[in-house]
Amino acid sequence: MSLSAEQLRNGLDALAAIEPCFARMLKQIGYPEPRIRARGYQTLLRTIVGQQVSVAAASSIWTKLETMVGAGLVPEAVAAAPDDLLRAAGLSRQKIAYAKSLAEHVASGAIDFDRLPADDEEAIARMTAIKGIGRWSAEIYLLFAEGRGDVWPAGDLAVQIETGRLLGLPERPSERETRRLAAPWSPHRGAAAIFTWHSYSARAAAAKADKMPL
Known part of the structure; x- marks a missing residue:
């Protein structure tokens, strides 16, 4: 079972309490929808x-x-x-x-x-x-099909890009750095990952509408 909407909301609320960038972006783009894949x-x-x-x-x-x-x-x-x-x-x-x-x-x-x-x-x-x-496929499976709440697919390009943007970094962090940066977000890193994809998509859509630069 994937992370439910309630679990995502609770995880992101916990992150917003410790990381201002989550609180700020949640106000702008709201909560993501659950990502669901069948188990097996x-x-x-x-x-x-x-x-x-x-x-x-x-x-x-x-x-x-x-x-x-x-x-x-x-x-x-x-x-x-x-x-x-x-x-x-x-x-x-x-x-x-x-x-x-x-x-x-x-x-x-x-x-x-x-x-x-x-x-x-x-x-x-x-x-x-x-x-x-590979590791990315395994992590995505555990996150989407099993709903494991602390899985953090740091090798994902969009996760890296959006983690850097959320934290105001001058350039995209490496996989290793992305893992290090998210360590304080445990045990809610699964919710954080889903939110980075949500934020990345929102930025892309806004940029397409000439409202927000990529």
């Missing part, structure tokens, strides 16, 4: 399928995969599917390797998305053992 294997498989392609293309590939491999794309079926079949559905050689790695991990019981470790770093380590699942 299919969400990560969709992430792999959708890498570096449009939403429409990813949807088309997914439909073809279900037609060729079977509805639901169960792990055992994906793991056993011939590479040529997956390529015909639209997956690149790299994505085939990633999809099969994910399917094999699930089918063998090496990972169970209903029983990921409670510790965020342990869960990230378990997920990044799968080919094609």
Whole structure:
């Protein structure tokens, strides 16, 4: 379950009490909507399928995969599917390797998305053992699909950009610096991350309307 609207509001109110930039921006743009993804294997498989392609293309590939491999794309079926079949559905050689790695991990019981470790770093380590699942993908999954409230995807470009802007920094902080800057925001860094995307989108929309410079 993702962070609810109430959890986001409570987390951001707590942040606003300790960090003036959150209080200021909350008054300007309001609270973000929850970001929701389904829990489980299919969400990560969709992430792999959708890498570096449009939403429409990813949807088309997914439909073809279900037609060729079977509805639901169960792990055992994906793991056993011939590479040529997956390529015909639209997956690149790299994505085939990633999809099969994910399917094999699930089918063998090496990972169970209903029983990921409670510790965020342990869960990230378990997920990044799968080919094609990097730290960012694991963090996004834990934040959006499991609602883990202190996950902070510091490697995300928009998070870095908006963290720098919110704090009035002269340039975008590095991933390492972004992690350091957010340390005082624990245990509400998940809400902070969602708010940075919300703020980034608001700035982009305002800039498009010539109301706020990017």
